[in-house]
């Protein structure tokens with residue numbers, strides 16, 4: 370008996386000595402947290418000596434950013450693995466482990482080139498692309514058909530016309546999107562801006578937002594709420610999940626959102642299961658359509674210990690493998706960053722739009738690529754939100770954005 374006890378103690382001790390515990394941040398939008406937990410169980414079966422603890426993060430990308438700033442500023446050794454928005458690698462690069470030498474280990478040659486570009490800072494790889502995102506238009510196929518429309522709206526004007534007619538007749542909202550003052554608002558605003566023919570910066574980095582196209586784009590967003598009345602005033606407080614819940618409850622005809630909403634609106638609990646179509650966002654007056662490039666990448670904390678960094682690399686390799694990307698795409702509705710997964714018949718069956726709209730994901734436009742992007746975003750959020758809540762006019766909002774961006778970027 371004593372012999373077995375000593376043996377058990379030895380096993381526990383040796384196991385304990387070799388076990389590594391690491392921490393990882395995760396968002397909880399849609400099914401992402403639930404799906405990650407399942408993935409970590411699979412990881413643990415493959416690597417019983419690595420324990421992973423999840424640090425849950427707020428839904429808002431802006432709030433998450435601010436938490437990371439405090440972690441890094443304090444030189445925290447946790448979290449070890451960081452879920453990073455595609456807009457942050459340049460800003461956080463000094464605090465992330467350099468993964469350039471591990472390019473082949475992570476098989477980055479197999480990834481969509483745009484996603485690899487987003488993790489490359491001054492020629493160095495600082496993270497691994499986990500999933501990619503692009504703004505999409507969700508619509509109620511059944512309602513469009515009922516009111517005699519055989520296609521999703523191709524232009525913003527067409528969307529307004531359909532939204533007005535159907536929402537009035539059905540007593541529901543026309544179009545919901547992300548209008549709260551946070552990063553999501555910048556994503557939405559840019560889609561209008563680009564599709565109306567405007568931009569924030571030109572190719573040389575010069576601020577060019579002070580244009581009639583930009584004013585028209587912002588005014589169109591304001592008009593959706595107050596003139597056309599197809600968007601509820603409450604939109605100025607909506608993030609992704611607020612819009613998704615309204616749409617999923619059958620209370621809106623159209624919704625702008627990311628791919629993750631697909632698996633939820635089609636889940637067994639969803640009253641609109643099977644009644645939803647997904648299309649590229651509509652075109653602006655100049656005939657251009659645009660989707661903002663979103664997505665998240667996995668980086669490693671530079672302050673973690675060598676053992677934790679090794680375990681973190683194994684975890685990232687596992688989560689970004691072909692099988693796990695397919696699993697995540699099917700179960701959490703988050704788009705693969707590996708090219709080959711798009712050819713998998715299982716993906717086409719679970720989320721046909723991911724395959725059919727691959728062009729939208731590949732051609733999605735990045736937010737301004739500047740080192741102080743967070744400050745740029747803050748300026749845009751502030752004035753666009755002020756226009757949406759009628760504290761300022763669209764003209765003044767755009768003028769002020771231009772003025773502050775020129776100052777920020779030293780122009």
Ligand SMILES: OC[C@H]1O[C@H](O[C@H]2O[C@H](CO)[C@@H](O)[C@H](O)[C@H]2O)[C@H](O)[C@@H](O)[C@@H]1O
Nearest residue numbers: 396398428430502552553627629663664
């Ligand atoms: O698609 C699911 C993801 O949605 C959010 O991220 C996306 O929106 C952000 C703006 O709100 C944008 O900055 C990011 O690049 C997009 O991928 C959410 O923050 C994520 O947790 C979620 O996985």
